[in-house]
Structures are given as structure tokens and as C-alpha cells.
Amino acid sequence: MAHHRVQQWATFARQWWVYDATWQCPFRSAPAIIKHLQGKHKPIYHPTNDCGDHVVVINSKHIAMEGDLWRTFKYSHHTGGKDSEDPDLETFSENVPDEILKNLSGQIQQVMTVPKGIHEYTEEEKAEFPALFDWPQDHIMMRSGPSKPKQ
Amino acid sequence: MVFLTLFNLARNRGPDKYWRVQQQLRMSWHFRTRTRTCYRIGMNVVNKALMYSYNGRKLKKEQMKYLWNTRIEAGAGEHGLTRRELLEGLARSDILLDKKVLSELAVYEPRTFQSLTEIAKKTMSDTRVGKPLNVLYEK
């Protein structure tokens, strides 16, 4: 019977997944994460069966959002109170505690491929890249790479 | 009924209501409060319950299909396939397993299910994309 007992234990084990949110659209990431939280990625899924897993989302402050949504996005949340307001988008910037990182057992595949910025290429790679024309000598190049925050 | 004398008509009290009450109580034993014990109060609730069970019999079939789809999706996902690819591949390989059986295999016979996904993968790569499905009853 021991075999059946541990088989049961392993089948219903709660797994811990990590999801790297760097350059990921939150609206597209949500279905992938929800699937794991509900346990819909397991064949034993049943609406009344408690088979959901844990998901740790890291780098949530590096998510990618379209256009101006960083500033304009608001969660729809009506308390019904007179002064109630929809809360703004908020991301956590703290590091994940080590005791949680120790539980992790797998990684959820990212929904979008992370693009490589021009500033991530080395000078050699840039020089090797075939150019269609040469810039005139007096041309001033636009800034490439992250801007400095305003003081 | 025909009563030849007025005396017999006055005497007749009709059928005993006891049996009708008993039949309803048999259906309301699991309700709350006086709906479970009183005939008149429980009447509407029992009718409503019968309506729910009638509708539920149809809803159950839809919900089971939804559950089977979810389970097949999950089982196929473990081997790098989508549900549509798996079902398409099995249909093209003339494997006529329905969704209920496939979902049961995914839960209780994971190795059998894995070999089915292997067959589906192979068939999908062998057959051209535009090729139509095998027709079951060809004339």
C-alpha cells in the first residue's frame, strides 16, 4: 500500500512555478498564470478538486505595457463608497524572499519573446552588421538606450 | 362517478390525501425548515427542485464535455501538443476514441495516453496539412 500512498502524494503535490515578467504583457501573461493557479494544466483537473499550484512572478516592475497604459491604467474596483476611487497600477519592487525561492520547482514559459535592445549589442557586433549607406559626417545621432530619470 | 342517491354523494369524501402528502415528503426530506415537513409550504419548493433537476440533466452533459476538453488539453499539453492537434492526429490515424475515453486515459493511464500522443504527432508530421480527414463511411 505504501506505493499507492506516495503515488497519491505525488499526484496531488502542490508545485511551485516561477514566471519572469520581464518585457511581458500583463494581459497576455494572465491566462498562462491563471491556468497554473487553477490547476488546468493537470489532467486530474476538476472544478471541485483543489489541485491548483503556486506561481511566483518575478521582475514585475519590468513588464511591458502598450502606449500610455503605464500612467492611465486603472483597476476597476467599485466599493460603492462616496469617495471610492479605482486604484492605480502598482508593482512590487522588493526581492522575493529566499524561503519562497527554495520551494520553486519549475518555470512557466514566457508568452512573448524578449527583444534585444541596441545597447545590448557589443561594438563589434554593431560594426559587423551590414549597413545600406554611410551617415553624413555632420549627422547627429539620436540617443539610444534608456534615458536618465529627471531629477 | 355516478351516484344514484343523494345520500351516497354526500358520504363520498374522495381519495385519501395521505398518499399524495407522503409522496411529496419523500422528495423534500433534505430541505430546510417547515418546507420539509409541511405539504402546502413545501409544494412550490418541491416543484422548483424538480425543475432544477430537469434542467440539470441537460446542463450536466454540457459541463462534462467542457471538463473532458480541459483534461485532454492538459494531458496533451504535457507532451507538447494542443487538444486540436491531438484529436486531428488521432482522427487521421483512424483511432476512434471519444473525448470521454481520452480524458479517462489522460488521468488513469498516462503511459497509454503518451503513446497516443506519439502516434498523433507522427501522423500529423507525415500527412500534409491540406489533406482532408479520413471519412468514416465512404460510398
Add this chain to the structure above:
Amino acid sequence: MAQSGYRILSCFYKTNSRLLNSGFTDHVFVTQVRGRKRWHRSLYKAFYWRRIEQGPEPERPRSAWINWNYDAEIFALGQRLKEDFTETTLKRALTHSSYIQKEKVLRKDLEMGDEVHLEDNCELVKKGEEFTNDYVKAYLRHSFPALPEEGICSISEYLQSDEMLAEIGRNIGIKDLILCAEFPPSTATLSQSLKAMIGGLVQDQGSHTAEHFVQDFIITMMVGKDVMEMWEIVNPMGVLQSVIQKQQHGDIESRLLYETGANTVLATYMVGVYSDKKLLGKGYGETLSIAEEMAARDALRKFFGITLNQEPLPFNEDGHRLEIDHRKINASIKDYLTPSQLQ
């Protein structure tokens, strides 16, 4: 609700079709019965309470009913099992010594003399028991050539336990046919009767037919069951080590293959057992030690040829075609153990 509607009161129409065919259909009377009468309620209630006061019916043997035909039932049993028992042997196999004793006392009380022309099944039980034990073990040794003798004995004990044999006997319907003093017959009596039937079969039809009978009815109880449940291996890691040493592999090494939720109460580990960089088996559990033990068990399954996904046992035509060597005996687990482990 109430059983209103039409009832056919005349039974002509239902029971006597000959009358119906010969033009007597005019005699069918149909009357209407409306509802239940008011006096039905008090009557049925009285019946209900009377039944409760009386308590449940005592369990009676089938032979207590008047339409019991012992000879016909005995014949039907042989036909059901598709075995050619002689009637006397089958009757003898199902007669216990306790029944003969009881009959003797009864006849003495009635002053009928104490002669009872019945033979009990003691000899047949002994014969059947020996035969079954011999064949079951030989079959198991043939089917599990790598399984140690201790395992063979445990399985055979499980298959020949009184509870198992009594269950088989009940399923083939010998409960009502047994002649014994007690009722209902105990598990021991049932199992003895089944053994006696096998003994009778050896006597009547020879051992070849009896072997098929044992295979079809007793060994089939192994179907869908795990050998590890019938045979408990103590200290699987130690046994595995000895087996590995015997086969001259390298030392055993346990490696963690997978873990999840290590800091939670629902932690799960998966451990693999390696030797010479080859995976022998893997197991899972809530702690590392349990997972390691299960991995050792998994590896032993492979060595002893009792994996969960192996071929099913040969039955029916395949089983009847087996050529079994009755003298063969499997290696004992003591042969694998080192002297220090034996102490």
C-alpha cells in the same frame, strides 16, 4: 400516485394462453379501480408496525424452502463449472463430518438407529489442499522466475487463505449446497469444501483437469493486484545493496531528481537510485528517506520481475498450454543477503 387505472382482475387472459387461443377471449373481465380506499392507510400502517415489532427475518438456508431439490442443484453446480464430477464425489466433497455427527444424534433421539449412509470430506480436503498448494507454488515459480522463494510463499499464502477460498466458494455458489452443522457456513468450512471439490476433481478427472480448475478459479484472484502488497520487503535498501553486490555492479548512489515546496508541509521529493551511473529505479514521497526507500522498492521490482507494467499472467488457452516444472525452486532471499545482514 395512487394506483388508479385499470387492472385486469380475471387471470384467464394472463395465465392460460390455451384458453385464449381457443376462442375464450370473451371471458376477460376488466374493471376499473380508482385510487386507494380510505381503509388502506390504516391497514398498511398496521402491517408496517407489525413487521418492525417482529424484527428482521432470520437467515434460513435455501433448503428450508419446500421447492429445494438437492440432487438437481448438485448436478447444476457441475454443469455451471463445466466439470464432469461424478455425483457421489461432489456430494461427498460438500458433506462435512459435523453434519454426519449432527444427523447421528438426531436419529438417535428419534430412535431410528445411528446408521448414516454418508461419507465426510476429510480425505478429499487433505488431498485437495496438498494438490492446490503444490500447483499454486509451481505456477507462481514458473511465472515469476526471479522472485525469491519468500515472495512465492507469501503470494501462495494469500491465495490459499481461508477468507480468499471462502470468497471464491461463495462466488461459485457452494454456500447453499454444503452440508454442515452450522448455518451460515463459516469461512473455514467454505474453504475446506472448495479444497475438497479440488480433491474430488483430482480423483475423478485426474490432475490435469484439476490444475486448470485451480488456475481458473484461484490463481485468477491475482489479476489487478500488486505483488508488493502481498509480500512486505523489510529493509529494501539493504536487500537492494546485496542484490547489486551479487550481480557485481558498483555501489548504490541516491540522487535527488525533483523537489517542490521544500519549505512547506506539502513538500514532495523524487529520488533516483543509481549504480554505475545507470538509473535503477525512482520513487517519490514526502521526505527524502521515504522517497529513497520507495526508489529502492522500485529498483527491486525490476530485479524480481514484478513491475507494475509487465505482461499479464497466462490464463485460459495460454495458461493451459504451460509446461510447468514442479521440482524447480526459486532462490531464497537469504542467498542474496550478506552474513552481517542475516544476524
